Amino acid sequence: KRGLPHVHIILWLKKTGALTADEVDKFISAQLPDPSVDPIGFDAVSAFMIHGPCGEGHPSCACMVNGECSKNYPKEYCEKTTILQNGHVRYARPKNRISTKKNGVAVDNAFVVLHNVDLCVKYQAHINVERVSRDGMEKYLFKYFTKGFDCSKVGLQRKRASGESSTCTKGVNEIQDYLECRCIAPNDAAWRLLQFEIHHTNPSVERLPVHLPLGNSVVYNEDDSLEQVLQNPWNQITKLTAWFEANKTYPEAVCYTYAEFPEHFTWHADGKYWDYRRGTGNVGRLANVGPNQGDSYYLRMLL
Ligand SMILES: [Zn+2]
Numbered sequence: 001k002r003g004l005p006h007v008h009i010i011l012w013l014k015k016t017g018a019l020t021a022d023e024v025d026k027f028i029s030a031q032l033p034d035p036s037v038d039p040i041g042f043d044a045v046s047a048f049m050i051h052g053p054c055g056e057g058h059p060s061c062a063c064m065v066n067g068e069c070s071k072n073y074p075k076e077y078c079e080k081t082t083i084l085q086n087g088h089v090r091y092a093r094p095k096n097r098i099s100t101k102k103n104g105v106a107v108d109n110a111f112v113v114l115h116n117v118d119l120c121v122k123y124q125a126h127i128n129v130e131r132v133s134r135d136g137m138e139k140y141l142f143k144y145f146t147k148g149f150d151c152s153k154v155g156l157q158r159k160r161a162s163g164e165s166s167t168c169t170k171g172v173n174e175i176q177d178y179l180e181c182r183c184i185a186p187n188d189a190a191w192r193l194l195q196f197e198i199h200h201t202n203p204s205v206e207r208l209p210v211h212l213p214l215g216n217s218v219v220y221n222e223d224d225s226l227e228q229v230l231q232n233p234w235n236q237i238t239k240l241t242a243w244f245e246a247n248k249t250y251p252e253a254v255c256y257t258y259a260e261f262p263e264h265f266t267w268h269a270d271g272k273y274w275d276y277r278r279g280t281g282n283v284g285r286l287a288n289v290g291p292n293q294g295d296s297y298y299l300r301m302l303l
Pocket residue numbers: 051052053054055061063064069070071072073
């Protein structure tokens with residue numbers, strides 16, 4: 001079971017380079033607004049963005065694992081937002097006199113969950129906002145689609161007929177009598193019955209192959225002659241080789257990297273060539289290449 005319906009969103013800002021501490025402060029806060037300056041913000045953050053109370057004296061809080069908060073609250077105080085050397089952010093959590101109450105317990109900035117005050121006020125809801133500091137965070141967005149359904153294991157027991165001895169297990173298959181079930185809440189069931197979309201991506205993501213000369217993969221039929229497959233020049237054309245060709249043909253092409261290319265050019269699979277794009281572009285993503293793959297890895301870096 002995964003709690004209340006919720007969404008994960010990543011926003012890309014039109015900006016090169018990482019956010020500075022001042023920019024982080026513009027969007028993200030880890031402190032209670034001053035109630036004498038922003039009472040509405042203070043109320044919203046108090047109502048929706050306070051963790052716990054957990055720690056000693058609150059062992060039943062959901063975050064508590066082995067007597068400690070699994071989310072590391074209370075957090076350390078910090079006067080000023082700073083970008084650490086590893087790229088992570090230490091958000092400002094000043095030790096000041098501002099505090100609020102959660103379930104009757106007084107809490108201060110050490111318990112504030114990262115948020116954007118305006119979003120919290122506008123939607124009157126818990127909205128956690130953080131700066132992405134790691135590559136691969138976008139995988140988090142798709143986590144729920146790959147996790148499988150909500151499941152439960154259910155054990156079934158046969159009702160004993162009267163007179164049967166209490167130790168009798170005859171005719172009971174213990175293995176079969178455990179079922180692996182799928183849990184569906186009413187909102188989940190309604191969503192599927194009404195055939196709403198479960199998953200939607202826009203714009204489309206176009207996968208771009210990375211390979212060394214003649215190192216591309218080729219699809220062929222089982223009974224094709226391998227000799228002919230290898231000699232067929234058609235099989236040597238890929239999105240990558242065609243991209244090099246497009247750079248010779250179109251003067252505008254040189255303005256874009258391989259990854260940016262699908263935003264401005266369309267791949268025609270039937271003729272294996274790139275042409276000017278009409279309409280909205282795709283997002284290009286280079287195929288992953290591991291560092292142990294030698295030259296291909298560095299080729300990908302260059303691309
Ligand atoms: Zn906690």
